[in-house]
Amino acid sequence: MSMGEGRGMTAIGYVHGYSDREARRLGDQAEVLAELLHTGTAYPPGSRVLEVGCGVGAQTVHLAANSPGARLVAVDVSESSLAQGRARVAAQVPGADVAWHRADLFDLPFPDAAFDHLFVCFVLEHLPDPRKALTALRRVLRPGGTLTVIEGDHGSAFFHPYSAHARAVIDGQARLQSAAGGNALIGRELQPLLNQAGYHDIVVRPLTVYTDRTRPALVNGFTRDTFIAVFESVRKDVLAAGLSTAADWDRGIADLHRTAAADGTFHYTFFKAVAVNPPPSPRS
């Protein structure tokens, strides 16, 4: 399935695309980061929870496992991702109550205040107007309900040994994402975006991943298979856009791999925000 699957909807510029490799990467990423990202996120039985941009269900399995009894609804613009999500949840959390809908988050087919909680992970970074998205989502969230948003920020990546080529690879991918209308540095903006979109009681937590040889599962699962894999997958697009030369890019990728070697270290920060949808003001 190509990046054009969401045609007619708002996800045309989704920079990672919908390949099998990307589906595997999203699954690996969610597994290795599950404890870090999902700790503290559990919804009461009977609550109505909407996951927006669920992709291949990589986060949905954790939502379902951590909130037994919650009534989950998962939406995405990609039909093939939804099919993979349905299969993943059936295999990993049999009996979970999840309804799947193909829908654009800007035009959700649900009544006002239909949900008690919304969960949005790694979606805003791909949208040209994330504030508009957050504002639109308030319509389906009941007053007093919560929104949880998780995003990364490529500016938070630092590593040893330092390499200007590795830094240029990270910056090159961020520029490619910007050209597609997204923002790879969005994590640091969550608080002001949520504030501007009208949410209250916003709490943002930075969630750090640090890897070295004493954490081999994270070195493989995060540094290699999640982080570096993003850059390996966009090589063709970066070169086609003239954002790097093949020699510089390959040197940068090799240097990133050195940070996962025995004497290397790597740091990255995700940002997790929880905010409340306020009741309408009496004057509005």
Ligand SMILES: C[S@@+](CC[C@H](N)C(=O)[O-])C[C@H]1O[C@@H](n2cnc3c(N)ncnc32)[C@H](O)[C@@H]1O
């Ligand atoms: C990087 S994936 C993240 C998937 C999942 N949340 C996860 O963390 O594994 C981003 C997802 O957002 C979806 N998406 C992008 N724009 C969307 C929109 N306007 N409405 C609904 N989904 C959208 C894409 O199709 C893609 O599946």
